[in-house]
Every structure is written in structure tokens, then in C-alpha cells.
Amino acid sequence: MSKGRILQKWSRRERANRRKKGVKEVVKKRNRLIALVLLFSLIFSLAAFAEEGHFVKVTAYDVNIRSGPDTETTVIGTANFGDSFEVISTMNDWYQVRVGKDAFGWIHASLVKAGTRFAAPNPTIEVVEANDVQVNVRGGASTSYEIVTTIRPGTRYPLLQRSGDWIQIRLPDERTGWVASWLVTTSENKAKSTAKSEQMQATVIADELNVRQEPALGATVLGTLQQNELVAVQEERKDGWTEIEYDGRIGYVASEYIRLPGHSILQAESRPVEAGLAQVIVKEQVNLRTGPGTNFPVLVSGRAGSQFAVTAKSGAWLQVQIDSEKKAWVASWLTEVQGSLDGVPEVHGSLDSGLRGKTVVLDAGHGGFDVGAVGRQSGVFEKDLNLALARTLYNKLLTTGARVVMTRDDDSFVSLDDRVQIAEREQADLFVSLHYNTHADANISGSMTFYYSENGADHQLARQAQQELVASLGLPDLGARFGDYYVLRENRVTSILVETAFLTNQQDEWSAKEAGHQELAAEGLFRAIVSNLQEQRE
Numbered sequence: 427m428s429k430g431r432i433l434q435k436w437s438r439r440e441r442a443n444r445r446k447k448g449v450k451e452v453v454k455k456r457n458r459l460i461a462l463v464l465l466f467s468l469i470f471s472l473a474a475f476a477e478e479g480h481f482v483k484v485t486a487y488d489v490n491i492r493s494g495p496d497t498e499t500t501v502i503g504t505a506n507f508g509d510s511f512e513v514i515s516t517m518n519d520w521y522q523v524r525v526g527k528d529a530f531g532w533i534h535a536s537l538v539k540a541g542t543r544f545a546a547p548n549p550t551i552e553v554v555e556a557n558d559v560q561v562n563v564r565g566g567a568s569t570s571y572e573i574v575t576t577i578r579p580g581t582r583y584p585l586l587q588r589s590g591d592w593i594q595i596r597l598p599d600e601r602t603g604w605v606a607s608w609l610v611t612t613s614e615n616k617a618k619s620t621a622k623s624e625q626m627q628a629t630v631i632a633d634e635l636n637v638r639q640e641p642a643l644g645a646t647v648l649g650t651l652q653q654n655e656l657v658a659v660q661e662e663r664k665d666g667w668t669e670i671e672y673d674g675r676i677g678y679v680a681s682e683y684i685r686l687p688g689h690s691i692l693q694a695e696s697r698p699v700e701a702g703l704a705q706v707i708v709k710e711q712v713n714l715r716t717g718p719g720t721n722f723p724v725l726v727s728g729r730a731g732s733q734f735a736v737t738a739k740s741g742a743w744l745q746v747q748i749d750s751e752k753k754a755w756v757a758s759w760l761t762e763v764q765g766s767l768d769g770v771p772e773v774h775g776s777l778d779s780g781l782r783g784k785t786v787v788l789d790a791g792h793g794g795f796d797v798g799a800v801g802r803q804s805g806v807f808e809k810d811l812n813l814a815l816a817r818t819l820y821n822k823l824l825t826t827g828a829r830v831v832m833t834r835d836d837d838s839f840v841s842l843d844d845r846v847q848i849a850e851r852e853q854a855d856l857f858v859s860l861h862y863n864t865h866a867d868a869n870i871s872g873s874m875t876f877y878y879s880e881n882g883a884d885h886q887l888a889r890q891a892q893q894e895l896v897a898s899l900g901l902p903d904l905g906a907r908f909g910d911y912y913v914l915r916e917n918r919v920t921s922i923l924v925e926t927a928f929l930t931n932q933q934d935e936w937s938a939k940e941a942g943h944q945e946l947a948a949e950g951l952f953r954a955i956v957s958n959l960q961e962q963r964e
């Protein structure tokens with residue numbers, strides 16, 4: 427019992443460590459960033475020669491690059507759709523990327539796609555622009571689908587795919603939708619690094635804004651800016667002032683009256699809270715999301731000090747009222763809660779409704795002296811890949827409200843019998859053992875999933891896991907199969923053993939070591955586990 431609880435603490439500890447690190451980071455000078463960005467584009471003009479390395483490609487708009495793997499760390503820059511970055515390392519759901527010769531930043535995995543090496547540093551993407559004043563964007567590729575939103579000329583949207591006369595586009599809030607091809611113009615759009623210099627400009631959002639000589643209210647006024655005027659930002663300071671260039675000299679404006687392109691997501695305004703209701707005060711600039719987890723899109727951002735009434739809770743996430751109609755979710759650890767949350771209703775999203783009260787045991791195969799398979803090309807140990815995958819999957823499952831127990835959360839040896847004991851002692855609903863495969867024939871590539879009991883829950887879970895894993899990873903489908911493994915045979919809990927890819931196959935091994943691989947594999951297994959547990963409940 428105690429062991430499971432210790433293992434569960436892993437994520438919290440990790441999060442605390444990351445937070446500590448983030449706080450230590452110093453605010454980076456904006457103008458230094460411009461230099462980095464220029465350097466970055468230079469490096470990428472040479473990148474065609476540097477074929478080695480892993481890259482991620484940005485798949486969202488105005489993506490923050492941060493000083494650490496945590497949304498609480500400083501934003502050191504932004505990236506745009508289509509930008510690609512060399513991956514230096516990964517931590518949980520974050521990629522550390524190169525933004526300059528010796529400069530690095532962190533991007534959240536949900537905002538990029540990883541896996542392949544991109545031949546072109548800035549891949550050309552096709553974009554879509556409305557021809558008409560108002561073009562409907564629909565949920566599917568025909569007029570029978572509901573209208574999701576409308577688009578107007580002047581804004582171009584990334585083209586995702588075509589289906590007949592219809593085109594799927596990506597919307598700025600990361601949703602997708604379909605437009606009729608006869609109502610839009612498509613063109614090639616080079617993701618341009620030149621746009622970066624424009625990003626250092628902020629827009630004045632107050633009617634009039636004083637520029638002061640010093641970052642203080644009483645300081646001499648150098649001049650006044652009008653609404654919608656653009657200012658060149660030197661540094662966004664932590665004290666609520668932004669250093670700008672004004673008439674060839676340095677001046678200061680109140681940060682809350684300007685908007686940086688990187689912060690182009692709307693700010694939620696503080697809402698007066700009725701007496702007696704629980705409320706949160708945002709400790710630092712935070713993302714307010716459409717759902718209770720970092721996997722949900724950002725709806726608006728909340729400035730440090732903003733206050734919102736709490737309307738619901740889901741695990742460690744709080745739903746808050748951001749205007750008279752809209753609600754959004756914020757991570758409770760980024761806020762200060764005032765009043766009692768006891769009366770606040772606990773809600774379960776559609777995703778977690780089947781998972782609360784469920785227990786999943788994740789079993790990272792091998793460990794310690796038992797390294798498992800060894801990558802033929804790189805010498806990578808299977809035990810390390812298994813653990814990385816287990817941790818990624820662990821984080822995903824935690825957001826659903828399920829209880830997740832790891833049979834090991836570090837590089838230690840755990841006997842097969844102990845692994846089974848943990849599953850039974852924790853009265854797990856599912857046991858998922860994670861492995862990488864080997865084969866004498868180096869040509870064999872793909873994913874496979876093993877079960878022990880032919881009829882029943884094991885087989886069903888194996889089928890689901892195999893299907894989702896293949897759909898997500900895209901490796902050959904070697905099927906869900908019977909396997910006489912100790913952790914399956916001796917286990918009374920519904921159990922499967924996943925062989926994610928072959929470390930004896932050059933391509934599989936290469937893929938397994940890619941930064942985005944764990945994310946994709948975990949995503950597939952996550953979907954399978956969620957639907958399996960939801961079915962169990964029905």
C-alpha cells in the first residue's frame with residue numbers, strides 16, 4: 427500500500443522541482459531575444475547541412491518559449507506555426523529546444539509535432555484565406571455540418587487537408603474546421619523568421635498611455651501614446667512596467683495597457699466576487715483553459731493578481747467565471763484560494779467520468795541491472811525507454827482523476843512477482859506493462875500487444891491498445907496476440923504487455939529515441955485505457 431503511495435508522489439515532487447527551477451530564472455532582455463532570433467534564423471539557413479538531430483515543428487499560433495519546463499517560468503520568446511526547432515532534451519511534456527547557438531528554451535509538447543527530421547528548416551505550409559466577407563467554417567466536409575465559426579479575408583489559416591471540394595483548416599484556438607474550397611483562396615506561405623522582429627512590437631490598448639522616464643507612476647512623462655499605436659518593446663519587466671523605445675530613447679509604460687503579440691490571447695478581467703463565494707487570486711500570469719488539464723486549449727490568459735469566482739472543481743483544477751457568460755479552468759497550484767472550496771461542486775468531464783475511482787498500474791519493464799533490450803544502433807537501453815513511456819502515460823492518466831500506480835518510478839530492479847503483487851495489492855482495474863521488442867531479423871518493425879486470457883477482458887484491452895498505438899505511432903500493425911508472460915499469466919488483474927517497437931530495427935529504434943515518440947505512444951495507450959475503463963463502467 428505504502429509503496430503505491432510513494433510512487434504516486436513522483437509527479438508532485440517533479441512538479442515542485444520544476445517550479446523551484448523556474449523561479450530562479452532571471453528575466454531575459456527582450457533585445458537579447460531579438461539577437462537570438464536572428465541568430466536562430468542564421469543557424470537554420472545552415473541547418474540543411476546539419477542533418478543530425480531531432481526537431482519539433484510548431485503546430486499552434488503564438489507559442490510561448492519558456493525558460494523552463496513549466497508554465498510558471500518566464501516567457502523568453504514566441505514561435506509561430508510551422509517554425510521548427512532542434513530538440514536538446516525532454517522533460518515530461520516539455521521539449522527543450524535550441525533557440526540560438528548556446529541558447530535554449532522550453533516548448534510544451536502539445537504545441538508541437540515531433541518525430542521526423544525536417545529537411546527544410548522552415549517548411550512551406552499551405553494557407554487558406556477567405557474570399558468573401560464571411561465564410562462559414564463547419565464541423566465537417568459538407569454544408570450539412572454545423573457552423574463552428576466564420577472567417578474573413580485578411581487572416582490566413584494553415585491548410586491541414588483536402589477532402590473533395592472541402593478544405594480542413596486549423597483555427598487559432600487550435601480547433602479545426604472545414605471550409606468550401608470555392609469560397610477561399612489557397613497559397614503557399616513560407617513560415618518566416620522575419621516576422622519575429624515585428625513580434626517585439628506591442629499594441630497600446632488604453633485610450634491614452636503615458637510614457638515615463640522611470641518605471642514609476644510619479645516619474646516624468648516623456649510623451650503620450652494613442653490607442654492601437656505600436657511600440658518597440660525592449661523588456662517586459664516583472665514590476666508591471668514595460669521598457670520601450672520611445673523617440674529614440676528608453677521609456678516605460680504600464681504593462682497592463684499594452685499587448686504583446688505573444689500574449690495576443692485575450693486577458694481575462696478580474697470579476698467582482700460575491701461575498702461568501704470561494705475565489706482565486708492568480709499568482710502569476712496563467713493560462714485559463716477550456717478544460718481541467720494542460721491538454722485543453724488556452725481560452726484566455728489571466729494576469730497576476732486577477733480575481734475570479736470559483737464555480738466548480740475537478741481534481742487540482744478549478745473552474746472560474748471569467749465574464750458574464752464564460753467559464754475557464756485554472757490549475758489550483760498557480761492560484762491562491764480564498765474562502766472554502768467545500769461547497770464548490772466537483773465536476774467530472776466526459777473524459778474522466780469513467781476513470782474516477784479506477785486504478786491503473788503502469789509497469790515499466792526491466793530496470794536496474796536488467797536493462798532489457800539494447801538498441802542495435804545507438805545502444806539505448808529498453809529499461810530507459812520503458813520508464814520514459816510509463817512516466818508520460820502516468821501524467822496523462824493523472825489528469826483524468828484515475829489513480830495511477832507505477833511498479834517502478836526510477837531505474838530500480840523489480841521482480842516479476844513484485845510487479846504482479848503490486849497490481850493485486852492495489853486492486854488495480856488494469857495492468858499495463860510497457861516494453862520494446864527485439865527480433866533476430868532486423869527487418870521486422872512494428873508494434874504488438876500481448877494478452878494471456880483468450881476470451882475476456884485481457885483480449886479486449888489488448889485489441890484496443892494495439893489499435894490506438896498503431897493509429898498514434900504509425901508503425902506496422904503486428905496485432906494483438908496471445909503471450910505467455912509471467913506478468914500476464916500470474917496476474918488476476920486485467921493485463922496486457924505492450925511491445926511498442928523493435929530495438930533491433932533501425933527505423934523503429936530511431937523513432938523510439940525521437941523526442942515525440944513517447945508522447946505519441948502514450949497518447950495512443952491513453953485513449954485505449956480511457957475507453958476501456960469507460961466501457962467497464964457502462
Ligand SMILES: [Zn+2]
Pocket residue numbers: 791792798799808860861862863
Ligand atoms: Zn522488455
